Amino acid sequence: MPELPEVETVREGLERLVLGRAVLDVSVRREYSIRRQPGGADALESALLGRTLSAAARRGKFLWLPIADEAGQDTPDSALLIHLGMSGQLRVTEIDEVAREPGDHVRVRLTLGVAAVVGERPEDLDPALILDFVDQRTFGHLSVARLIPTADGLAGGRGTTDPLIPEPVAHIARDLLDPDLDLPALIQRIQRRRTGVKRALLDQRLVSGIGNIYADEALWRAELHYAAATDRLTTARLEGLLTAAQDVMTEALHAGGTSFDALYVNVNGSSGYFSRSLAVYGQHGLPCPRCGTPIVREPFANRSSHFCPVCQRIR
DNA sequence: AAGGCCACCTGCTTGC
DNA sequence: TGCAAGCAGGTGGCCT
Numbered sequence: 001m002p003e004l005p006e007v008e009t010v011r012e013g014l015e016r017l018v019l020g021r022a023v024l025d026v027s028v029r030r031e032y033s034i035r036r037q038p039g040g041a042d043a044l045e046s047a048l049l050g051r052t053l054s055a056a057a058r059r060g061k062f063l064w065l066p067i068a069d070e071a072g073q074d075t076p077d078s079a080l081l082i083h084l085g086m087s088g089q090l091r092v093t094e095i096d097e098v099a100r101e102p103g104d105h106v107r108v109r110l111t112l113g114v115a116a117v118v119g120e121r122p123e124d125l126d127p128a129l130i131l132d133f134v135d136q137r138t139f140g141h142l143s144v145a146r147l148i149p150t151a152d153g154l155a156g157g158r159g160t161t162d163p164l165i166p167e168p169v170a171h172i173a174r175d176l177l178d179p180d181l182d183l184p185a186l187i188q189r190i191q192r193r194r195t196g197v198k199r200a201l202l203d204q205r206l207v208s209g210i211g212n213i214y215a216d217e218a219l220w221r222a223e224l225h226y227a228a229a230t231d232r233l234t235t236a237r238l239e240g241l242l243t244a245a246q247d248v249m250t251e252a253l254h255a256g257g258t259s260f261d262a263l264y265v266n267v268n269g270s271s272g273y274f275s276r277s278l279a280v281y282g283q284h285g286l287p288c289p290r291c292g293t294p295i296v297r298e299p300f301a302n303r304s305s306h307f308c309p310v311c312q313r314i315r
Numbered sequence: 316a317a318g319g320c321c322a323c324c325t326g327c328t329t330g331c
Numbered sequence: 332t333g334c335a336a337g338c339a340g341g342t343g344g345c346c347t
Contacts, residue, residue: 002340035323084341136324211340213340304338321342328338
């Protein structure tokens, strides 16, 4: 499901709904979903219980919630790290509405305390919440990770000003919506690669957040073939491609953001509103919106590439 | 040692 | 109808 726009939509939902809340209970229903957690469920639980979720940050497709001892304490040194994989979702529900057992695909359930604001009267307190990590295919995962300094000393990602990043995310490059992204440097790094341009777009160590959908959409907008050699692309061409990727993800983010209600943190990429705006992804056999030629799907790196055989030629 | 392949897991769709 | 193969939005690790 989730590429950058979907994960950012989830981050915004978390920022709105769970900040300042304490973790009251941790229930791991599928060990595999916390396979990256050293020490397993016990370690996850003891790292989270009683701690406060103090921010909602994102770089590329990785999300993290820094955890503090108490609301407002010093800069946290660890965070709850979440990757949604192919099919992950987060759902927030008021505890009173959860009368029945979690559904089959709920892999981890957190119970979060009331948002404690000093001076607030009890009747004004928000109710406790359930935060469910739902994941059909279980490629997603969740763990508590140490926060370490960023390589460039700048903010770790969207949603935080701290120059810190979870250790397992340190190798992930800044994404195209990150204000601290160095675009000229990225273009040079791409030109120094000897590979096909789509492989470069999908390499999260080079630029993060782009997945198969937005890679195909950006290549179509920039009129580039997925296998075009990176070391033969001009700076102008690459600027056009990266701008197209920025545009398509920004548009998807705006479309995704509209389909939200207050207590449902959703991930809805292809089934959501934006799927109607896709030019090539999943559109094989349908006419290219630019020239009318039927869109083609070809095997690529154990998945598929969708493109217009006329607009996107190798030269 | 950069580049590329594949396993990891579940469930739905397609085709014989 | 039944069963197998194909397909799905990601990525870490391992091979060359």
